[in-house]
Amino acid sequence: MARDTWRMRVECAEMARQIVPGQFFMVRIPGLSDPLLGRPFALYDIYERDGVPAGIDFGYLVVGKMTSRLSQLRVGDRVELWGPLGNGFPVPEARRLMLIAGGIGQTPFLAVAREALGRRHYGSPQRAVPRSLESVSLCYGVRSSAYQAGVDEFRSVPGLELKLATDDGSNGHRGFVTDLLRGAIESDAPPDAVYCCGPEPMMHAAARLCASHSIACWLSLESPMACGFGACFSCVTKVATPDGWDYRRTCVEGPVFRADQLALGEH
C-alpha cells in the first residue's frame, strides 16, 4: 500500500458477515512458535463476492517479527485468525463527523467512512446509520508521503473529505494532523464528533482539544495484546472511576473508548 505497508486479504465469510468498523481480530501463522502469539489487526474493510461478504482485508505496517513474516506470505498460504473482537466505533450520531488518523492508525477509517456515508453496511444484524450526518472528513497524517497508504481508496468514497498532513511537508499540510483538527474546530463548521486512531501522543492531543471545546471524542487504543479475548490481562488501560482509575482490558472493553472514560493524565 505504501512504504513497508501491506494489505492482506483473508477468506473468512463468517467473520466478514459479523465484523463492524473499529473491531479487530488476532492473526497468527500456523505451526510457528516464533512468532508465537497472535497479533491484533483492525478491520480495513470487508470484501464481497456475489453480493455477500466473503472475507476481510487488513492493512499493516512492517514493524517486527510477525508483520515481516506476514509480508512474506504468498497467495494461498494459510493464516489462523480469531475474531471479531472488541467493540468498534459507535454508529455515528453526529452531524459533522471528523476522523483523525496518525500513521497506520488509518486502517479502521475506510470502513468507518463507508458505513457513515451509507456506502456499505456492517454487522449481523446490519447496523443502521442515522441519516443525520452532513459531512464526514478524514484528517490523515504520516511521517512523509512515502508512508501515505490507501489515499486513492479514501478518495474513491463519495462524500468523504480528505485532508492530508506530513511531518516533513512532502504532501499536504506540513506538521501534525492535530493541527488540521484544531483548524476544523476553529472553523464555522466544527465537527461534533471525532474518532481518533494513531500514536498515543497524537490521540491524547486530539482528546485534549476536543475536551476543551466539548466535542465528543472516541479513541481506538493500541495496547499490547497476548490473547485478544480477555484471558490474559495484558492489554489493560486506565479507565476513570468515581474514586480515580481502574485497569480495564482494552480487548474486551475497547479498543474504542470515549476519551472522557479514560484516565489519560494518569501515568
Next chain:
Amino acid sequence: MREKVVENRPYGLMPRNGQASSRPCFDDPREFNKENGVSRLRVRLNRLELANPVLVASGTFGYAREMQAFIRFDRLGGIIPKTITPQPRAGNPTPRTVETASGMLNSIGLDNDGLDAFLSKHLEYLLSLGTSVIANVAGKNRDEFVQMAERLGKVPGIAALELNISCPNVAHGVDFGTNAKLAAEVVAGVRGACDLPVIAKLTPNVTSIVEIAQAAADGGADAVSVINTIQGMAVDWRRRKPVLGAGFGGLSGPAIKPVALRMVFQVARAVRIPIIGVGGIQTVEDVMEFLVAGASAVQIGTANFYNPSGAEHLVGQLDALLEREGVADVNEVIGTLRFPDGTGCLR
C-alpha cells in the same frame, strides 16, 4: 497496490457482545470418545480425582467466561481460574507482556478483584461448567492463605485449592515458594483450615525445587504443580530501559518446556507426591513427555492464548494416542521414565 490472498482456518467466532454465536469449528478428526475417555483417562492425585489429566493453568484462562466461544469446558480435566487474593489488586503497570523467542514474559501482578468479587461474580458460573474447578489463591502471609482457605472450603463444589506460593510478579509473593520452612507452614495451615485437596504451585526460581516439593509434601499437600514462570527480563537497549513496566517478568511458553520437564522428573524421582506438570505444553506429544517424566496431570497455559480450543483437542488426542499405543489406562504411562543412571520416578 500490493495485495495477498490467503485463507484462514478459523478457531471460532466471538461476536462483539462476547456471546458465542456459532460453535468454534474443529478440524480435528479424532473426536473425543467420552465413554472410553472417561475410563482410560481418569487420574487420581491423592484426594483429588480428575476425569482426565488435562487442566488449564491459572492466569491463562481468565475466569473461563472469556473462553466460552472457543472451548467445551466439560471436556477438560479441570479449570484453574486466575489467582485470587484477599483484597482487590490493580496489578502492575503496562506493558505487562512481551513476546520473546518461542515464549513470552508477563508481569501481570495478580490483577484481580479480590475474594469477595470472585465468590459473587465468577464462582457460580465456573461451577456450572461441568468440570472440576480448582481455585488458585495467593496471600501475603500465612494468615491470608488460611483465611481464604476457610472461606473457599465452605463453598460446595470446589474441587481443590491451588496455592500460588510462586508468583514472581509481586513483592513478597515469592518468599513462601523459595523457603522450604515457610512453604511447609503455609500448606499445613491451609490443610488445617479446610477439607479441600491442596496443591502447592512451585516456582522454578530456586536452587533446589526438590527441597520445596518435599516441604510441601511434609506440610500435607495432595500434589504439587511444577512449574510457575521463570523469572526473566527483556531490554529495550535504545531507550536503556526494560520492556516491561514492572522491569522483570515471568517466562512461559514452549521456551520453558525443557526446564519444566527436568524439574517434574527431579521431583518425581525424589518426592512421593503426585505432580501436575506445567510449562510450554502445546501438543499431545508434550503431554506424553510430562506424563512419562512423572506428572499425573498437566496444565495448559500460554497455549490457551494462541490456540484457545487446544486444551479440549488435547483430551481427545491423548485418548486416541493411548488407544493407538495399546494403553488401556493413562496411569500405566505416568512416571515410566528411566534415567541413564538407572534411576526412575517413585511410583
